[in-house]
Amino acid sequence: MPEQPLSVPSSPMAQDVLSSRLPIDSGERTLPSGAIPTDFLFHGVQEVLISHNGEHYRLRITRNGKLILTK
Numbered sequence: 001m002p003e004q005p006l007s008v009p010s011s012p013m014a015q016d017v018l019s020s021r022l023p024i025d026s027g028e029r030t031l032p033s034g035a036i037p038t039d040f041l042f043h044g045v046q047e048v049l050i051s052h053n054g055e056h057y058r059l060r061i062t063r064n065g066k067l068i069l070t071k
Contacts, residue, residue: 038067 031037038061042048047060050069059069 041059042061047058050057050059055071057069057071059067062068
């Protein structure tokens with residue numbers, strides 16, 4: 001995968017997604033405050049590049065739906 005800069009949208013809509021608590025079915029489960037849904041991070045791809053303190057990390061979704069972070 002070619003390295004691409006990762007940008008976090010700062011639009012009001014993106015901020016609503018980042019800070020919302022969404023009920024799921026009748027169980028009323030909610031996301032913890034500050035939780036970011038994976039579909040928001042991945043936008044349909046299986047891997048994203050994360051830059052942290054000058055280091056690059058890859059966060060990917062496996063075939064079994066697990067998340068793996070590698071340096």
